[in-house]
């Protein structure tokens with residue numbers, strides 16, 4: 446990488462990761478007297494909460510991925526680089542990359558997020574469809590479309606489970622994906638592929654625990670079970686996936702499900718780079734931080750969002766891995782660094798709860814606030830849409846999402862159900 450073009454006598458704030466946390470921090474450093482450098486392995490910011498909508502054709506790629514350079518180009522003190530972090534030396538204050546020259550820093554912002562955890566389940570690395578990155582979502586969409594096209598050419602493969610989908614994980618990712626796949630099948634594919642038997646295309650949601658949505662109140666769990674049943678999703682609780690092959694999913698009980706698609710929404714772990722930092726890690730490979738979000742042994746290093754275990758000052762619980770936690774923690778760290786650079790005091794982080802929520806389908810969503818207040822149905826869907834629109838990075842993205850959601854709500858139209866093959 447060439448010199449980012451900013452004078453070397455200014456302190457450098459190096460931000461690793463252009464997710465909610467990294468972008469939130471960068472934006473709050475706009476006016477800081479510093480050289481701000483943001484590096485991400487991709488040239489885009491991924492809006493993970495809407496990946497399932499990309500995978501099911503509701504949204505297009507550019508509604509879920511936004512150019513990082515575009516997001517930050519108006520910030521004169523900031524440069525964006527595409528590069529993969531290989532190693533971080535906290536003592537030497539240096540970061541090494543796969544494709545770029547090493548960079549030293551005065552302040553480091555760790556916003557590298559989490560990654561999929563298959564828990565070593567046999568066959569998952571090769572055959573499962575995880576739902577954590579933009580390429581994951583596009584791959585799943587292309588695969589579903591390919592299976593329906595293949596079945597139209599040769600209907601005998603339906604019997605082998607070509608159209609069946611097993612989704613693993615009864616948390617928000619699994620439930621939202623199951624609801625969306627069901628609506629894609631029953632509303633869109635029913636019209637797109639009239640010769641294929643919908644009743645033989647099964648969507649199963651598998652959860653190891655005794656119920657879906659363990660983090661929600663019983664009222665919400667009951668609502669969710671009904672909303673999924675109404676959408677023809679078959680829920681199997683108390684079941685664990687033992688192995689997966691291209692056409693079969695085997696449960697721990699020995700039962701074999703015919704399915705050419707296994708979607709994995711069952712687990713996350715902190716980015717594996719954290720293991721090399723020499724820090725004591727909290728549950729789920731997350732970095733423990735102090736009330737100001739800095740790493741106690743390295744006050745010039747901030748860990749934010751999914752990579753961090755941030756304790757809520759009110760409840761004294763570790764905050765969940767949510768977009769709003771990542772964005773707010775990023776903004777807080779950006780502000781704190783800017784204040785420190787200006788010789789001012791900083792304040793402890795105070796999370797403003799936006800609720801835990803999930804959208805199961807058209808007019809079906811659930812919301813639970815930290816205090817325990819709940820909402821379901823259309824009201825919850827409006828709350829869900831409001832919170833997610835606020836998290837989207839620009840007004841153009843918000844406008845695109847509103848148009849596509851309106852199309853889907855009123856006419857079941859899923860504009861993105863096309864495959865773009867490389868030639």
Ligand SMILES: Cc1cc2nc3c(=O)[nH]c(=O)nc-3n(C[C@H](O)[C@H](O)[C@H](O)COP(=O)(O)OP(=O)(O)OC[C@H]3O[C@@H](n4cnc5c(N)ncnc54)[C@H](O)[C@@H]3O)c2cc1C
Pocket residue numbers: 461462463464465466467484485486487489490491492493494495496497528529530531556557558559576577617618716718749750751752766767768769770771772802803
């Ligand atoms: C499928 C799904 C659905 C979700 N739904 C919701 C929801 O409805 N509501 C909600 O609030 N939250 C939701 N979440 C959680 C939310 O998306 C995360 O909490 C949030 O994205 C975390 O932000 P972050 O900035 O910490 O990490 P991320 O958004 O993961 O960003 C990390 C960035 O680091 C980059 N990176 C990683 N490793 C490297 C490396 N070695 N080198 C360079 N760059 C690297 C990545 O490319 C990425 O851009 C969902 C998550 C998933 C996966």
